[in-house]
Amino acid sequence: MTRTKAAAWAGGVAYLLMVGLLVGGATGAPGTVQAAGSLLAVSLLAGMVRRKPLLALAMALFGSTAVVVGSRGSVYESLATAYQGRFLSYLAVELVLGFVVATCARRASIVASAVSFTVQLLVIGGFSGGNDLTVNGVIALLAMAASCMAGLLIRERREHAAALRAQEVAEAVTAERLRIARELHDMVAHSIGIITIQAGVGSRVIQTQPAEAGEALRAIEATSRQTLSSLRRTLVALRQAGGGAIGSERSPLAPSPGLADVEQLAAVTADAGVRVDVRRSGEQRPLPADIDLAAYRIVQEALTNVVRHAGTGHCRVAIDFGDEELSVEVVDDGCGATGNGSAHGFGIVGMRERAGLLNGHLSAGPRPEGGFRVAARLPLPEPAPVAVEAP
Template identity: 55%
Template sequence: MNALTKPDRTIAACGLALYPFALTLPLFGSSNAEPIVRALGIALTAVLLVGAVRRAPLLGLTAILLGTVVAVALVPTPAPWDDDGARQTTLFAFVSADMALGHLVAVRPRREWIVGITLSVLFQAGAIAGFAHPPDLIALNVIALLALLVACMVGLRARERRQHAAALRGQAVAEAVTAERLRIARELHDMVSHSIGVIAIQSGVASRVIETQPAEARAALEAIEATSRETLSGLRRTLVALRRAEPGDQAPLTPGTGLADLDRLVAETGDAGVRVDVVREGEQRPLPPDIDASAFRVVQESFANVVRHAGTDTCRLRVAHGERELVLEILDEGRGAAAGSSGTGFGITGMRERVSLLHGEFSAGPRPEGGFRVLARVPLPGGER
């Protein structure tokens, strides 16, 4: 309620101030008006208090109850109608108070709407007792009570729907935060793991040949420097993208990464001591950015696992561009199961998550004939699988 703007507060105050004056119009505007017309006029006058009911529901309800009771007490008796008929029919004006009570129940804490229910019961029961004949008391009280219960039930239903919608929004926010956290984790893992693998291999080479083969050691150190600079540049781009991204905006963490960078990745893997034989099938064509980036990351992580765990100096990459799907297959003849033990398993998990988000199929495991195989099938837009 406190979120209302200044114009809303002004409208609420003006409505509250004009209500007593507008209430006199249905009372004294015409001495020959039928009681039901007066009752509708009194009820409709409460429209002025909509702003007050929105800002302070309990205050608005109290104002409507007071105004309605006063109107019932002051309504003039038209000549064609008897006193009881006029006053009893005018009690229809309490319908606006019931609507305000329903809103109070829907939006305010329990202690406030319990106070509102109590006030409604007291005001309406008092009005009925003061302006109705004894034979009509029970019927009028029952009608008033039923109307009040209906208003409360409608308010409770609206309250449940609001709470359910809030719970769904909270769940959606939590899921979005988790998904974004996992996305960032995958990007950082894939970005760093390959580079660290290259650096580890090259530093090992440099330490072994630094005295006997200075030229080869120098080449290894240069490869370490280049890889380190590239990794730092990628991390810097990631941090800039995260700082600039708007809430809920999935800004690309590594702009431009895709299968077009395969040649560079193959060269880096070769520098790390693993020669990659690349087999391309089908007609190469531009891919959607999300598929292109994810395909590159799957290949990058697979190469990193081969470098770190396979214990082999060769592997094979097959990139098949079909009409309906993109197929990536990475094979090696190394130690097999060891190639899948990427630390705590984040590498394989990250690849599986990437492919799953694209509604594709992913498998990774030892080959019966030895070595390890990674296979990813990603459906392409416009093709049914």
Template identity: 50%
Template sequence: MPATPTDRRPTAGRVPATDRPHRGRASTALVWGAAVAQPFLFLLAARTGPYRSTELRLFLTAVAVGLTLPLARRNPLAALGLLLAGLFAAATTRPDGALLYLPVLAADALVGRIAALRPPRILLPTALGALVVQIGAATYTTSGQDVFVSTVVALALALLTAGLLGRSVRERRDHAAELRAATAAEAVAAERLRIARELHDVVAHSIGVIAIQAGVGRRVIDTQPAEARNALATIETTSRETLAGLRRTLGALRGATADGRPAPRDPAPGLADLERLAASTADAGVRVELRHLGNPDLALPPEVDLAAYRIVQESLTNVVRHAAVPVCRVTVERRTDTLLVEIADEGRGAPPGADTRGGYGLVGMRERAALLGGSLTAGPRPGGGFHVTALLPLPAGLPEGTPAP
């Protein structure tokens, strides 16, 4: 028979929600009751006659101080007030001075805790009030002006030390929180830049090819239907590749699908895909001359392989958009400790006096090179045209024939 709401019973070991407020109030009442009883127990310990042992009085004093510990965690100001009240009341009975050491140290510890939790506008009057009460108690337990003065100095130094230690703890905690916030903000900014670079590199080249092919198709659709069909086929292929790249980027950002399984990720592009990139650039009207120098079997770290591909891709996009040239050269040289990537054309280049630091594309290329500890230069060539040169460092001892881990 299915259970109804009236049939349900609280699970063993679990407190019903309706009982939790009552338990919370009972716990608070117990904590406050123990703290309020502290001054009376302390006074009892101080008034215990000389026929009682010193060990018993010290034990009762320790118990009295211990009664304030639960309240000290919740409300250190109230705990300090009750502790000082018990200290002064016991001091008026002129007990043995050794009985006051533990309460004084406990009061100093509470001042240090207040310094770690509260602002100076609360700490300063609290510490001053505690010092006044302690000095008042010292008038009942000291004899002689020299002893009294030395006692006051010791009490002031102890309170000052406790306050400074508490402030130091507060400053370290605040500094650690600021560092965590700054680290989180820096990580967010770095991730935003990485996403911006990936989206720019994935989309910019393909959109340039699509725009050019769409213009070609529009102009020849009536006179050269076959050429228009070829343009549409190129647009379709480029669009599919762009969509796959966007899915890969978004999948990497998402990390997992809605059902908790890892998101599917296609292999990231690399220098092995330069032939395909050159073919798509040729469809946009610019023939690419590829040259591979150095050791062709030298494996590359994945991050270097991807960065080199993106640098070539962005450079070819700029050639298609701005150079107005039918051909450009791409050189990839695998050296022992460096990967050289160079893209050069003989087009219009940049006008004299122009800022060659460029827009987001050149900025993204420089960021990719800098993240790997390399460098990138871009600017007009002396004989006309434009060139981009990237030097990406390679770790020592790379294997041959297989991708680096």
């Protein structure tokens, strides 16, 4: 038995002892005073109310009824006046009933309310008469209705808060799943596209040009190793984010790629047979990590689509560092496409999601003069002002 549980039961026993003292040891006190004592004594049931609210309600109902029925009041007040004042002790029951309605199941709350009202009505009816019966009954009904309404409001607020928390958790899980899906798609799709092209080249020339086949196999090996390393870093990051790496396996995480790695990406794409012309304009400066990564992934996915679908040997990448936004454009002169590609994969969908998360815009579609164009505009944050000290 824990200390909290022991304290709760000790409070319940102390409450019953206080009720006994009010009924048996203070018979000369006015009824209103005894009712006030009963209201104060119900504070001893605080621990019991939190652990066993229905039992606490039964104890409060028993104690209040004992105060009303078992004491006779002062010699200076009539018996009817004494009972009128002691009816106030039922306010303690209404306090506990409100907590029961707020925390317990609906069926239990309904049963508790019905039993409480029935007991109070019987006791008030037995010790009141005439107009007093009507007034006391209405007051008891209003007090119980007020406590039940307060309990219902508290219950609705708790349920609403729980629903909001559950919705936030679900949205966070969905956003994280989409982020992981985009990262894995952008990471793997490009490498698999390069491997597919190199494997096709190697299979065609393995008999006639062994040297070219060897170059293709070496490119496949290098791309595969790089992809496996990236996947391993991603999985380690996910394990550490979920509570630490399993076992003792820990590896340093490489920095996320950015626009500074576009030339290396172009070199890998050139090995797959597509020459990439990279052009930069504007004032090149460090970018926020999320914008830098998103721009790199957009270029990577666009080049992957060129390698896999364009059927051309050349494309152009233009990166413009504007004052208010970063513009990225990938244009090829291949066979183009019949649509935006969303029905055939998740590449363009992922690019649009990346741009949208940064309040940017992405357009992708065939060009009138032929080929395909992917253009993204990502807003840049305002640069922080630098204080210049006057000479």
